[in-house]
Amino acid sequence: MRDDDFADLARRALHDSGYSIKAAARAINYDPAYLSRVLNGKQQPSPKLARSLDELLKTGGALAGTLLDVDERSRMTRSVANPSRLDAGTVDALAGILAAYRRLDDTVRPQSVLPATLTQMNEVIHLLKGARGPHRDRLAEVASEFLQFGGWMLAQERQDAKAVHLLNDAVELADEVGNGTLAAQALNFKGYIARQQGRPHGVARWYSAAxxxxxxxxxxxxxxxxxxxxxxxxxxxxxxxxxxxxxxxxxxxxxxxxxxxxxxxxxxxxxxxxxxxxxxxxxxxxxxxxxxxxxxxxxxxxxxxxxxxxxxxxxxxxxxxxxx
Structure with missing residues (x-):
């Protein structure tokens, strides 16, 4: 999770809720200049600030959940530099970020979560390409779920063709590691797309497959x-x-x-x-x-x-x- 991803998520969520930087800083009792630096990706956010923003925006701890602690950052840096030595802590951290993104989707407009989601998804896919060892399959599951979630977000924005492409990739990865719940959910989202398109035959087909x-x-x-x-x-x-x-x-x-x-x-x-x-x-x-x-x-x-x-x-x- 990059600081500018947090900045993008928080800035968009504040905008959706009608807060300017000054108004938000006043509401959570923070220095506007500090908040501005964080929201523009120029300074690392503190967990306390993230929790304050969660409370203000009623996002249930999701923004704070996107942050990595010092150990997680260190593990992530090592894994990105040498994917063949991927460790369990890195995979757990990425899964935690994904869970936080999914919770944000429950409270924040899809278009506000989508850019950071796709950025993080692409980083996970890139990491997977070089991953080796005992934690590779678990990372593949996280990647499959990121693809699935990216497809869902695109579907909500009616970018259907792009959504279907990601969902197909999600199914392939889920099948590769034998995870039926992930495969079924990706197929479910294809059924959702068919319903939005008014195609009942597609609805029946994809939900039956799921x-x-x-x-x-x-x-x-x-x-x-x-x-x-x-x-x-x-x-x-x-x-x-x-x-x-x-x-x-x-x-x-x-x-x-x-x-x-x-x-x-x-x-x-x-x-x-x-x-x-x-x-x-x-x-x-x-x-x-x-x-x-x-x-x-x-x-x-x-x-x-x-x-x-x-x-x-x-x-x-x-x-x-x-x-x-």
Missing amino acids: AYTPGAHPAQRLGDMLQAAAGMAESGERDDALRLVESAERLTAAAAELPPPDTAYWLTPEFNRLNMGLANLGLARYADAVDHITAGLAGLPDELRDAPWTWEHRDALKRAVAAR
Whole structure:
């Protein structure tokens, strides 16, 4: 994580929230000149400053999570200089940065997180090319998830062709190391793109592929079956859609017993109520769609309720209410 990546993220997040540098400095009781140097990449941010900005912006510690401590910086420098001697600490640090980026996506506009995401993603891919030894596969998993996340961010910005390219690369890397949860999530995002493009056949295809990917988590299978069912229903394949919904319902208990996978931490039982709502909307069971989507939105954690990706569910709810 470079200081100018933090600067870019923090500067954009402040702008999104309507803060000038002076106003932000006043709000967190910092010297405006110091904050300006940090936000322009001229001075390293302190963990205390990052935490203060997180509190101001209500980003739940995500900005602070993008910073490396002294040991992590040292490890990262050594690994970049000599990728063949990659160590576990470097991989853990990169995974932590990625987790923080994903949390930022829950509270900050996609276009504000995208530039730093793609920069960091490219650095991880470059490191992977020279990596050797026992930690290489774990780095490949982090790289796959970075590609997946980059694809998701581009998809939210409707840069669909670029998004699909990254998601295809993410699937290949996930398959290389045998990580079914990562592969399934990348395929899931391809289904999301098809839905944004209004292609129900693509929705059915990619969500079905995600649902039946070996190694996928039960919560992934459940959600993907439901979204595939929505695509099937909208494609006129009602009987197949109903069978998928029945299969998904049989997974409900198993999915609820396990914590969601780290790569899809949002896949709680409440979130999958949203997916059940989409399936029922596709099947023209409007009252059920209203019930599930309403419950799903109400069950989201506070930090997710206004996330940009919830907009399509709110739109689906409006359509279900109007058709009920």
